[in-house]
Amino acid sequence: MGYLDNTSITVDAILTKKGREILAKGADEFKITQFALADDEIDYSLWNPAHSLGSNFYGIAIDNMPLIEAIPDETQTMKYKLVTLRKSTTRIPVITVPNSTITLVAGGDAVDVTPNTSNFEGGNSTLGYTAILSNSDVAFLEVGTAVKSVLMQGATVPTFVGDDESAQSVSAVGFSFRVVAKNQPIQSKTATLTIIGNETGGRATVTVTVNKQEVATSGGDL
């Protein structure tokens, strides 16, 4: 006779920065209606199907690891969300973009970024994608095709800390996005465009570089 596996767990939650911000607006604004699960901190390469003690020990390295406390920064937690898929799934939905690097030569140059979800038909076709450009000094981020769902209207998406202290990230929700270069008179600048699937999770990143503005000079009469 052994003890039953007890999978009912009580855990304490903390408010995120966004949660505190919304709570400060009033109790009516603060309505938790859904949950998601994540496996931040887990490295599945620790799963060892060749463990000498057999299948009960495949995950021993993960099972026994302690976890760090909750992080109140909503941009740094819940990064890798668990997703519900059919049992027969052999490939998880992947967010892809045509190019992993974009280089824009001059201010005003633009490129369209249209994310796609592979391995899952119709994935992210309702709520679209969230795009976050890490440094608004590098480029403008515009929505190409907007999300029509009223569920996403008015949503404030998480913003990342910029590439440097003064930089601000910008974000947008849509099905496609347009990155428009800003003039870079002093030096070339690079930012990261992170695209997150709003339904399936998963993310793709694109490196955006805008070259330093070249000023044509010509020899003139003195």
Add this chain to the structure above:
Amino acid sequence: MAKKTKAQIEKEIAEVEAIKNQLQEEKRQADGLPSTQDSAQGAIVREAQKLANQIVLERDALEQKTTTGKIYSRFDIGNDVISNRKEKVTAGLWSNGTGELKSFHTSSAQTSSNAGRYYFDVYNSASTSVGSSVQFAIAYGHKHGSGSLITNEDFPTKAVYTQYKNLLLAPGDNTFTFDNSVDEEHILAINFQRARIKEKLDPGNWELVLSGSLSGGETGGGNITKLIDNSGGKDATINDGQRVYSVVSGTIANGELTTDDDGVTGGYGLVYPDLGIIVLNPGRLKERGITPTGTVTASNTNNQYNMMLFNAISGAAAYNSSYGFQARNEEEITSTFYYVRVKNADYNFSNNPTFSTGSLGALRHPTMIKDPKTYITTVGLYNDRQELLATAKLSKPLIKSFDREALIKVKLDF
């Protein structure tokens, strides 16, 4: 053709106007606009209903569609969320949650300042040390302003007495009365720092040990006085909407020492747990050699009563290292519980980059094909707009597979 009367013309104009209005109304309806007969409020309500219906429809459609391929699950508000659960939490009152303070320090900078003429702050270590912070303050008040140096007729002790009078006594009552019988024109007040007290002092769970100058030693009932409140044996007196207990001789462990009552000078004091204030009766303390005998009548003289009480507190700790100031704080926490129910078919795959391999999303471990296993480490609580409002971490990873379900109770305190 017969000439129309004015009345006929007006009637025809009215008919044409009615037809025109009807056509305009039909056109508005064809355009999906609210009727002109509607009030603006009615139109707003209908628009809101339309929007709400659209939200519900979209949400349901999304729910239907995302039986698979979902990362969010909605709570069943009726069954999964229990809100407004109140719980009393007590803890050690002093810094770092310590239940007993045994080291007492003042700051010469504070006591020699103008504020020092009104109260002394008491620290848990030398005021300049790292980690030192104010634990409580001691103030002396006199109804007529005796016992302190006066600058520009500011009467610090009178200000203190009237301050506590206004705060603690019922309107119209101008004098502190101890043991319901003895009026006192001077008081010593212990005022706990707000950060220490949180919501209130936990009555029945504080004990203050004072040393006095009586001879006979501790066992002879002489130099040591231990004070508690009488909340263990009596209900609180409600005074102007706040609870009041008497300060009595005794210990937390053994309760009130009823033999320690001279029957003349009144009780040792009063404690207001909801305000975090203990008012001591100097008239009773002098019987224990803690404050001087005689009455304080001289004005513009610093009688150092603050320092006397401080010396009595720190002196007890110096006399016996097991003597200190024990106290607990109390606060009421309002919590909401969220039951996160994870069914066996849910959340068995992960977007974690180590879960898959290559750029095509193939599972890293072939043994996980048709038998995937994930680990739950974090629960995120979201609103309808998918904004992460709260997050909870498990103490260790919880394995999830098609053979396992999980119930995680998430507690969010406000």
